[in-house]
Amino acid sequence: MTMLSRLKSWEGFLLAALLLIIAANTVLSPQFLTFSNQINLFQLSIEKIIVALVMTLIIINGEIDLSVGSMMGLAACSFGFLFANGVPAGLACMIVMVIGVIGGVLNGYFIARVGLPSLVVTLATLIGFRGLARVLVEDRGITDFPDWFDALGQQGLIGQLPLSIILFFLLFGLFYVVLQRSGFGRKTYLIGNNRDVADFAGIDTARHKMALFVASGAISALAGLLFAARVGAVRGDVASGFELDIITMVLLGGVSIFGGSGSLWGTLLAVLIVLNLRNGMALLNITGHIQTGVIGVLLIASVIAPRINLGGLLAAVTRSEGKGT
């Protein structure tokens, strides 16, 4: 029975799907389960995965941040620009983090204080941040960063684990506690469910949303830096389009696009599924376009799933008596 009730939740379904994919991949390729393949798998998408954590909170809160990819690009390009103009890399990193915070404040101001829809505001900053990034580096690629900087992105920091993966797990822990255990997390769900109820309960919902968008800007800037370090070079189109992959992972994880429900475990499972599925398909020499198509089908399934009521379906099978809407 516990097995059944676990399966009823979307997370349960994702877990089952993940195990299936891992099993299939292991059969297909003996290299699949090796530590280095798993690290490699993670590292190729690590920046998106990190941003997906904060995106989970934003979407549960009933908002969206489309500007994350552009902010990653702006962060990477600002770093390149500053470095190329003689600013020491360490100081440049700090300035870039400040830029991330400022970008978040900008989004947050228009969304939380002025009350504009986040879809529109972050669409505007998606364009704006990207434009700024292109202005900074123009058509150049900037490269030749200090060795220590590249090493942070490319080499293991603790054993084989690079900084970015360590950061991901630290951030996962932090966000998990914040979302599922803290008062801030409770308010995140509450506001996403019904902002008026939160307002009437004396909660400063504008400040809450501001905090989330600032976190989103800062984490996106951090992810942009990690990207620059891993690739060792920046261009104007760094991380462009990443926002869609990130949102896809969050929605696939069962977070409702209307806000109010979802969990960080769901996002983590969805991330693992996307990574392993892509990896498995790559092992089978399936092209990237078809891989993308498969992910798209999965996403549609995740949106439909709550409507067909997996639990009800299972209950109907076991009881052979369906329940009305």
Next chain:
Amino acid sequence: MAQPIMQLRGVSKSFGMTHALTDLSLDLYPGEVHALVGENGAGKSTMIKIMTGVYQPTAGDIHVDGDVKKIQGPQAARDLGVAAIYQEPMVFPDLDVTENIFISARSEGLFRRPARQARKARELIARIGMEMDVDQVASGLTLAEQQAVEIARALSEDVRVLIMDEPTASLSAHEATRLRAIALSLAAEGVAVVYISHRLEEIFEIADRVTVIRDGGHISTRDIAEVTPDGMIAEMVGRDVGNYLNKAPSTAQNTVALQIEKLTLSGVFEDIDFTLHRGEVICMAGLVGARRTDVALSIFGVEPATSGTIRVFGQDHQITHPRQAMDAGIAYVSEDRRKLGLAMPMPIRANISVATLGGFLNRWGILNQDAEREVAENYRTRLNIRTPDVEIPVGTLSGGNQQKAMLAKWLNMNPEILIFDEPTRGIDVGAKAEVHDLIREFTAAGGAAIVISSDLPEVLALGDRILVMREGQQMGLLTAQEATQERIMVLATGQAETMEAS
């Protein structure tokens, strides 16, 4: 009597393991107003849905004009002349009155004929004794007018059985009177009117027969002359609740809790003036549009007042956000549970703790969910919230129990001053009595209460004083001794502008 238009014969309906209706029979005769009463969750809604073809019965059948009929869907019900109107009218806000009335007019041929339809719409509106411009869009209509549009729509489809589900729950007293007159005139034309209401006095005013259902089963059907209010309530709840509308002795003390002076929100209300004492209940009466809720929202900081003073225990307060009102000890229990009161998909536990979340956090901001659960369990017992578990979504509770969960949220704040906005609207008699007891318990312990209510018997039963408003103006502040239903209505309708404003 003539042959019944519609008969339910041994109708049952179950959802999985839940039996919503069991072996229910009912005859509806042309020209009768048949009241249907029962607590929330007794099965009234399920019954309506079966009669209007939304649900199919699991057992039993429905006869129309003596023949067995299967009502396969809402359209089939309309074809048989069965229509229902609800507390919340279902009109299309952007269509005009005529378009709303003829929304499903299939007999009209391929093309709309606006002039002819408008003329017919005017006739239908006139037939139910209303006046309105049939070219205006529905979003500009009052609730009462929207209901009239729905009734006209039913009439345009030759309604024979009209089900009115809590039609007056959101109406002011005189709109409700007019609606009851419409119900009576339809019955006089030979329509069978099924009338569902929690306001017992209106049942005694218009019903010919009363059917009581409880727990999905038929309890009794009698002529109204054979029924007493107490007897009916006892049958509904299956126990004797006593007369909850009796006036209890006042618990007012001398300490002033809240002093409102010349409170004004420009364009909305002006110069509201009253003093509320510890242990006292001031009821705010008035028709829809009297702006009572706006006054409450200003005191609570949602719509900050533009001028005037709010003094709490002798101290002036600038209140521009609910947080400041709450810090001053003021709580507001909204009338709109769905939009402003509860996060329906979230657990009961999380809804009860929401106004006092800070008290459940440790210094790292981590929630103590065990403490939350304990508090929720306490209120479940104390307020008799009927649920198997405080972890289930609050939206799955019945209206009365949702109301209690909402009260629990605010009681947990330990407020000094509690504003109740329509605390018993749309909840059953048993729950009503419980809510009244709670309000009295709160004031007996020294709390000060403001109760906004459109239910005059409730206003008279609860209020130590009664503040009557009309279109943003304070028309009078009556003591319990002075107040009568007539006196309140005279003030609320503005018939006494010159002679009576005190």
